[in-house]
């Protein structure tokens with residue numbers, strides 16, 4: 001094991017290369033660029049022995065991932081915002097083709113106008129593509145989640161692509177110390193991929209031709225079953241990781257001081273990390289509050305959230321909005337509670353367009369709920385300029 | 386190579402879902418014979434995705450992956466890289482697309498793959514329309530032709546894809562036609578033996594799309610070449626060689642036949658003949674073909 005002090009993107013590049021993908025097709029976009037540049041540097045140093053394809057668009061990046069993955073090899077890519085949106089069609093394709101591609105997405109605002117800061121609308125709008133979605137809160141978690149994701153994606157009962165999102169600049173361009181395991185331990189953790197199907201001249205199959213309704217419905221049901229299975233597998237992989245490397249970032253949720261809490265805050269990504277400071281401060285003031293950081297958005301931890309709803313009222317901060325409704329996590333949380341819990345749930349929209357959300361801001365939101373002043377849905381700190 | 390000497394092995398199996406008289410199936414059959422079983426196909430949305438027949442069945446005895454409409458060449462880049470990383474460098478990777486997937490929506494991915502030097506053969510079977518979706522115009526549809534989106538006849542000339550491909554300066558590019566299976570076979574075999582990106586475009590007259598009866602597919606192909614509406618040529622490292630009748634037309638050893646001989650047999654040009662002959666528009670087509678051949682002669686003679 002060694003310690004590497006670097007930005008989220010370079011850490012992701014390191015993790016990706018240590019997972020030994022055979023093919024990495026990529027296209028640059030701020031703030032993902034240093035991730036793909038990082039991998040390009042490993043090509044030069046010889047640490048990355050796979051094929052790095054400089055494609056001409058993100059649509060082609062994902063198409064090339066699909067093509068390569070269909071030959072049975074491991075693939076990785078990274079993107080952000082408009083790049084992710086351009087991939088949309090191929091994201092569905094990858095998931096329906098059950099190809100275990102792993103991708104980092106750096107959460108960046110969607111234009112117009114052009115804005116390179118962070119919010120989650122890019123990845124939230126890919127919610128229904130069939131990809132497993134993680135949101136990270138530190139560079140160490142980025143590293144660990146990238147490695148874990150290959151194991152998850154390639155598991156014989158999962159066979160789905162995984163997207164690992166982390167916030168633009170707050171993580172992508174901020175240096176932190178990260179423990180990096182030895183290559184042989186990574187190799188042991190993620191053994192060689194055994195594909196369920198592949199393009200093979202010795203077994204010529206036709207993949208993806210015309211399919212009738214009943215057979216197609218089964219494809220969708222199988223995907224759903226696999227995501228349900230992933231819910232069980234993610235905690236197992238986290239446990240195995242902890243046993244081997246001593247670190248644990250939570251399962252689908254990361255719970256912090258929830259045991260006796262009468263209020264539980266749910267948030268994702270960097271706000272999730274910041275929230276821990278707020279929880280400590282609020283507890284000093286005597287408020288019994290805990291944090292459930294949503295680490296995995298798809299599959300959504302429905303059962304765990306319901307459990308929290310049996311114990312506490314829930315406060316949700318979304319750095320995204322499904323326009324015409326509310327924050328995406330808020331919707332999911334309420335759906336998880338429905339019919340089975342009397343908990344109250346409060347939603348805040350905060351930090352859109354990359355606006356800073358500090359621990360002080362988070363404390364204000366929580367206190368508003370605790371003091372009975374919060375409406376069911378609010379925009380926090382909205383300036384309307 | 387005479388037709389009777391083509392390999393006997395068939396990787397294009399009975400039971401396909403193609404229309405009778407389909408040119409794409411003729412092209413597929415010869416392609417499989419020329420490239421052999423150590424071949425993989427990447428097919429975007431197009432008639433071929435239907436021709437393959439219904440899941441879980443298939444009419445192809447060659448590993449085939451369908452991919453999104455605009456993504457054939459990029460998907461092929463991935464397949465090629467994936468195979469290479471496993472040391473499987475002897476497999477021929479083919480992207481097989483229609484003219485819509487090539488001239489229009491897929492041109493970016495195609496250009497990218499050619500520029501990157503992907504070791505594959507990109508094959509475009511050109512039926513001059515979007516057939517799959519029910520006969521709409523493409524960038525390859527000729528001037529004057531009716532489609533469901535050019536109801537009075539197309540008002541623009543087709544794109545010169547050959548020139549666009551040549552601007553990439555790839556090791557091998559060729560134009561052929563389903564009516565000339567030996568020419569098609571020879572070009573495919575040659576492409577297979579060359580490393581790097583190869584592009585082959587196959588003229589593919591489509592009975593329902595062009596509105597002619599299904600036994601006339603080959604005849605329509607022959608006439609496309611004899612009238613000069615289509616040219617047979619190949620480009621090896623920037624050197625252009627015209628083949629067969631096209632060579633004779635280029636060198637003016639034979640006259641190309643009047644365009645009327647070709648278009649009057651196709652319902653898609655019927656409005657140029659009925660109720661009254663549209664002399665002006667027929668001349669526009671004729672003049673445009675002359676212009677193309679003059680350009681060929683200036684460059685390649």
Ligand SMILES: Cc1ncc(C[n+]2csc(CCOP(=O)(O)OP(=O)(O)O)c2C)c(N)n1
Nearest residue numbers: 430431432454483484485486514515516517
């Ligand atoms: C992104 C996208 N847009 C549109 C379509 C609908 N579509 C499917 S096939 C096709 C036309 C294909 O035309 P061409 O490539 O010429 O092949 P052909 O059908 O003639 O064989 C279209 C428009 C699609 N599948 N995907």
Ligand code: SF4
Nearest residue numbers: 403404407432516591
């Ligand atoms: S529409 Fe034309 S190209 Fe398509 S299957 Fe029928 S004959 Fe073949």
